[in-house]
Amino acid sequence: MKMTTLTLGSIPLLALLILRCPAFGADPDAKQIDGFKDTQMLPGGKWHVHDPDRPQPAVVTPGASFSQSAPPPSDAELLFNGTDLSKWQNSHGGDATWKVLDGYMEVTPGGGIRTRGKWADFQLHVEWASPSPATGTSQGRGNSGILINGLYEVQVLDSYEAKTYPDGQAAAIYGQSPPLVNACKPPGEWQTYDIIFESPRWDNKGELVKKACATVLHNGVVVQNHYQFIGCTDGISSVVPWQSLSKYSAPHPPEVFIELQEHGANPVRYRNIWIRHLGESDAQP
Secondary structure (H helix, E strand, O other): OOOOOOOHHHHHHHHHHHHHOHHHOOOOOOOOOOOOOOOOEOOOOOOEOOOOOOOOOEEOOOOOOOOOOOOOOOOOEEEEOOOOOOOEEEOOOOEOOOEEEOOEEEOOOOOOEEEOOOEOOEEEEEEEEOOOOOOOOHHHOOOEEEEEOOOEEEEEOOOOOOOOOHHHOOOOEOOOEOOOEEOOOOOOOOEEEEEEEEOOEEOOOOOEEEOOEEEEEEOOEEEEEEEEOOOOOOOOOOOOOOOOOOOOOOOOOOOEOEEEOOOOOOOOEEEEEEEEEOOOOOOOO
């Protein structure tokens, strides 16, 4: 190898090389995490909405199976049995037209689909799989969502060995609460959400007296523990624009629909969806 002697005139060039070369500082394996630092602060004053500096949830490897292909209990309503979309509609009340084959439905362009029925407080079972092979990064990687009444979202995203702002990763209460841990399976594998949701309540004066609340198990791992929504999810309705701080809408009935989000035509798959009303312990059958 030919040796070259650097002179004083070479110093600017050397400085440039130091700044641009990973060996002189930045970790070459570090990946920039998408997010925003100019958004409002979440309650507590520590993190911005969609803050990339918020700590990434610890990774937990879930068990091989938990509730995959779990048959519905006797008091549950089967919302998707793998063959038809008769219990679903588009946002205008027309028939749902997502692709159905081989026991699952697949997101197609043209908008989300929502249930024809409504429930107040419920237990929801959903199985989903992100596209394989994985494509895209951050929020462009297998993005969908479980939208409750078009106002409250549990995020669906491929977060397996893939980072984004923590309040936007898989199983986050989008824009509010990251999951307690990252329990994602690899792309293409079937994953489960078991969601227990309680609707918000308002009194006859229109005052909020009970916040919406959700407990979420992702592949059998508790990732949201009786989380109380600070308001509606940003970016999924006109109530709260994207990147804005959550707030509650005008009062709505406790009975709400379930929507599966179409986001950028990501071909996320769903199967085995069922729901059961949460009754009271002393209610008569």
